[in-house]
């Protein structure tokens with residue numbers, strides 16, 4: 001590491017084209033400004049969005065691209081005006097590393113909805129440099145976009161909370177779904193979905209997992225604490241659950257019909273879409289009218305909500321269920337994520353990996 005004001009050369013693992021195959025890539029971090037924090041990356045979760053982005057599913061990918069937005073690191077340098085953090089703190093960075101600070105969403109501490117937000121990778125920083133993510137030895141992050149990892153949370157366990165956990169916590173809070181006694185549905189039991197089960201259970205909800213297969217039934221019930229498990233193709237089971245749920249967290253990352261899930265909602269129930277899907281979805285209007293149901297969406301959460309969610313998880317003993325791997329397994333991890341073969345989040349032990357094999 002160099003000193004403040006100097007550019008530092010780091011190694012990350014980057015996708016070079018839409019094959020998404022990652023390989024070692026050297027680049028320089030931007031110069032550390034007064035509000036910036038240099039972090040040594042310890043662990044980074046592997047989100048399905050990383051797969052969408054490295055494979056150009058959304059048609060907006062720029063290469064070389066170092067993915068990773070569930071980043072837990074150790075502070076190794078702080079700029080002169082950094083007040084929130086000091087060297088040796090364990091911190092987290094997520095999907096957003098910049099915003100305009102002037103618009104209505106920014107002023108309301110909902111900077112994730114800022115139209116000038118800066119993504120932690122596949123974007124351009126204010127100095128014109130490409131942003132690169134947490135599959136790398138180090139990052140420079142403005143202190144505004146970092147959170148403290150509470151002492152009660154293991155850093156590798158905390159990584160998936162920074163996107164997957166936040167993505168379910170934020171809509172639960174925003175839509176008034178944090179009280180006890182609600183009946184929740186979680187559609188798609190992957191990285192985001194398993195945090196949906198854990199957080200909804202921690203809030204005292206009755207949780208039904210709705211999955212595409214029977215394969216995850218025992219784990220969902222025995223390890224994650226789900227109260228019920230339905231396979232979406234089981235028409236009788238789905239019909240028996242009609243009008244029973246207050247909300248559904250829909251995490252499916254591919255086209256799927258909405259009507260079977262709208263049917264499961266009670267009066268005023270909410271279908272909360274979280275998956276990134278690059279095709280139009282369909283439903284018939286009576287499916288929402290007859291029951292005053294809502295179809296809505298939500299995008300990650302704010303920095304403030306991230307800190308609050310981490311404290312909630314530490315206090316309630318909520319952790320993620322992870323498979324810890326080294327960086328040389330990243331390409332295999334992406335393949336397994338694509339074929340729905342992960343329980344439930346890969347986390348890369350970045351600091352424990354040889355980044356130049």
Ligand SMILES: NC(=O)C1=CN([C@@H]2O[C@H](COP(=O)(O)OP(=O)(O)OC[C@H]3O[C@@H](n4cnc5c(N)ncnc54)[C@H](OP(=O)(O)O)[C@@H]3O)[C@@H](O)[C@H]2O)C=CC1
Pocket residue numbers: 046047048049050052163164167187188189190191192193210211212213216251252253254273274275276277298299300301337338340344
């Ligand atoms: N809104 C936001 O802010 C965020 C959005 N996302 C998006 O949410 C989606 C889910 O992310 P994540 O949980 O990391 O993904 P995972 O791949 O870990 O989980 C997705 C789950 O959806 C189910 N599924 C159903 N159909 C498919 C399919 N065709 N391909 C793959 N999975 C399928 C599977 O569950 P089962 O076996 O139970 O059927 C799978 O485990 C992604 O689109 C991601 O980009 C992620 C984070 C933040």
Ligand SMILES: O=C/C=C/c1ccc(O)c(O)c1
Pocket residue numbers: 047049050058095163276299300
């Ligand atoms: O995983 C976090 C990011 C999710 C995301 C949601 C929506 C969208 O258009 C994206 O490009 C990413």
Ligand SMILES: [Zn+2]
Pocket residue numbers: 047048049050069163164
């Ligand atoms: Zn994510």
Ligand SMILES: [Zn+2]
Pocket residue numbers: 099100101102103104105106111114115116117
């Ligand atoms: Zn803004």
